[in-house]
Amino acid sequence: MLASLIYILIFPGFAFLGVFGLFAEFFDRKLYARLQNRVGPPWFQPFADFIKLLGKEEIVPCDANPAMFTLVPVIALSTVVAAFLYIPLWNTTSLLSFNGDIIVILYLLTIPTLAFFIGGWYSSSLFARIGSVRAVTQLFAYEVPLFIGILSAALLANTWSLSEIMTFYNKSPVLALFNILGFGVSLIALLGKLEKVPFDIPEAETEIVAGAFTEYSGKFLALLRLTLDVEMVAGAALLAAVFLPFGLGANPVIGFIFFIAKVLFVIALITLLRTVFARLRIDQMISFCWKRMVPVAILQLLICLILKGVIQR
């Protein structure tokens, strides 16, 4: 009982993930600034933003549905934290694990997008509605390549359990090199999930103010921003677990440092992509996902199937 409380609230639950998520936001913003030849924010910036938003007045628009409007940030945050519980940290066993948990993680990481949709829809502001509809439209474009990319790696390992996938790749790291296409596709799809720049169409601030978050203020906005940060960490940790299975099984301290380094590496790649590209239009984004990324993901699937045949021979 006490142990599970500690797992949920402190490590690797809310406290650890909150701090790590905010740190990841700082890392992202600082690297972004440095790549643009700026100085960038100080290390405490995301923490100051978070505390300031917690201390602000929160306004619920009178047209909004108060129950939905206030529940959505909490639901979104708790689902991403729950998803993180299934991801192994320094070794190959996660806190909770069963056969099929990789599917559960992918679905838990989808719920925040749906929550943003519901929150934006029920805040009954025009901008929020456009933003939330775009978020869901985008969801149908990037989820398919993301699922194919990650699940083809699982196919090669012949299991649906993340722990066993990691054990498999840890035993034969050479096989992980064949998943490089899947890694690229999943990384780009993750950009869409996190609403980062080439795919930040749902919250395009130059067109539709702040998308689904337009009417949110104070505590709710703080939770929503934290959700995106934790989602970034959880998504990066998932990609690191599936595609970068190195440095596991050593002692916990070194393994933990490896874990942080791998997550920051994935986040650095995301930041690089969002510095290099400009925002696409929603139709360009959808045709890019379906016409370019899905074929590449299917190619990855074929590579995995052929490789599997070769291995089992």
Next chain:
Amino acid sequence: MGMIKKIINWSRLKSPWILHFNTGACNACDIEIIAALTPRYDLERFGVILKGTPRHADVLVCSGPVTRQIEDRLIRIYEQMAEPKFVVAVGTCACTGGVFGGCYNVKGGINSAIPVSAYIPGCPASPKAIIDGVVKLLKSLEESETKAAPAK
């Protein structure tokens, strides 16, 4: 309790998110405000982010005199912002009405419609002056908050 209040005050000073609103400026002041937000001056060093919606913003940066058309909208935007909120008037027009003062369609400076916390004169106010003004606003807040709790 005191400790928590101190931390919240500190965070407020470190992350002022701004909303830029043109109340009827000739556009020169707006260009200078945008210039102050470019990577050259890099206001993100101080935690300043330009936000699109009044719900997220802490500081409303207004430029230009208040015209009779814009007055209602200005007040509505001010009311949509969450407490605590501050207003900065950028440019001589925003301070007093400037060259447009006394026109048939102009009401006057920003303070003729909503309360203003800091005035930054200049026609147009240069980016450095704008940054200086915002820093002074934050300093005055720091002093007033250490003296007494702010009126809500």
